[in-house]
Amino acid sequence: MDWAYFLDVDGTLIELAMTPDAIEVDHALPVLLETLHRQTGGALALISGRAVADLDRHIGILQVPRAGQHGLERRDAAGRLWRHETPEPVKRALLEALAPLLARHGGLLLEDKGSTLAIHYRRAPMLGAYVHRFLGRLVSDIGQGLQLQAGKRVVEVKPAGVDKGMAVAEYLTEAPFLGRLPVFIGDDITDETAFALVNERGGISVKVGPGRSCARYRLPGVAAVRAWLAYQPMSPHHEHP
Structure with a gap:
């Protein structure tokens, strides 16, 4: 075959x-x-x-x-x-909630991929657990069919089920x-x-x-x-x- x-x-x-x-x-x-x-x-x-x-x-x-x-x-x-797609109102709410986090921690990098938002902490690995907890609470609060996707020193918020x-x-x-x-x-x-x-x-x-x-x-x-x-x-x- x-x-x-x-x-x-x-x-x-x-x-x-x-x-x-x-x-x-x-x-x-x-x-x-x-x-x-x-x-x-x-x-x-x-x-x-x-x-x-x-x-x-x-x-x-x-x-x-x-x-x-x-x-x-x-x-x-x-x-x-x-x-x-992630609905635009949901994406705007995510970006607003992430803005203070990114302002406080310059080592974090936001990557807007369109349907997902990724926070890279490769330049600040000590913040990894904190970023996961923060995004976990954020997804729980906003809901709307979202889930977290963990990777190598990156965590993403994405539509669930894909x-x-x-x-x-x-x-x-x-x-x-x-x-x-x-x-x-x-x-x-x-x-x-x-x-x-x-x-x-x-x-x-x-x-x-x-x-x-x-x-x-x-x-x-x-x-x-x-x-x-x-x-x-x-x-x-x-x-x-």
């Missing part, structure tokens, strides 16, 4: 950076993705916490389908964009992904729903780096991910990590 590849971006295809805009995308990555996209008949999608527009800006190669904001927005193989696993499942109902064995590679807690979905479908789930995970396979880091992806399409027989 042919495989369909679903790839996280930060920490999987590129190294993590102190801020979202500080990432470095080398020239080899677009070449790798274009090659894999061509050799799989288009059955490749990026599944990221970044917004789709942000992926477009940093990664390019617009012909490759991509899901952003942990599945809240998704561009399919035909180029159609699907979105799960995740990376759902994004992968949606792709698997569409050409050219339909009928293929799913492969998902990711490095973060936000990827666990996709790992679980792929496991249920009998696919290949690959965790990058250390940490507990329901993924069935491991790769040590970004370089190993790229090397494995570069090898797979050229091999007459797929091999697990």
Whole structure:
């Protein structure tokens, strides 16, 4: 059976950076993705916490389908964009409540992705527990179908019930992904729903780096991910990590 590849971006295809805009995308990555996209008949999608527009800006190669904001927005193989929106009044209330927090703690960074609001504390890791508690109370107070999404030194407020696993499942109902064995590679807690979905479908789930995970396979880091992806399409027989 042919495989369909679903790839996280930060920490999987590129190294993590102190801020979202500080990432470095080398020239080899677009070449790798274009090659894999061509050799799989288009059955490749990026599944990221970044917004789709942000992926477009940093990664390019617009012909490759991509899901952003942990599945809240998704561009399919035909180029159609699907979105799960946060109501504007709810978003305004969140921004107003977050303003004093950001004013008090200069090490925190607010990233407005459109459908989600993310607070990065990579520059102030000692504030991590406090940020989680603050946002937890905020979501509880505002309600409106919101939930928290924790990541690596980041926590996001997002609409409830949408995740990376759902994004992968949606792709698997569409050409050219339909009928293929799913492969998902990711490095973060936000990827666990996709790992679980792929496991249920009998696919290949690959965790990058250390940490507990329901993924069935491991790769040590970004370089190993790229090397494995570069090898797979050229091999007459797929091999697990």
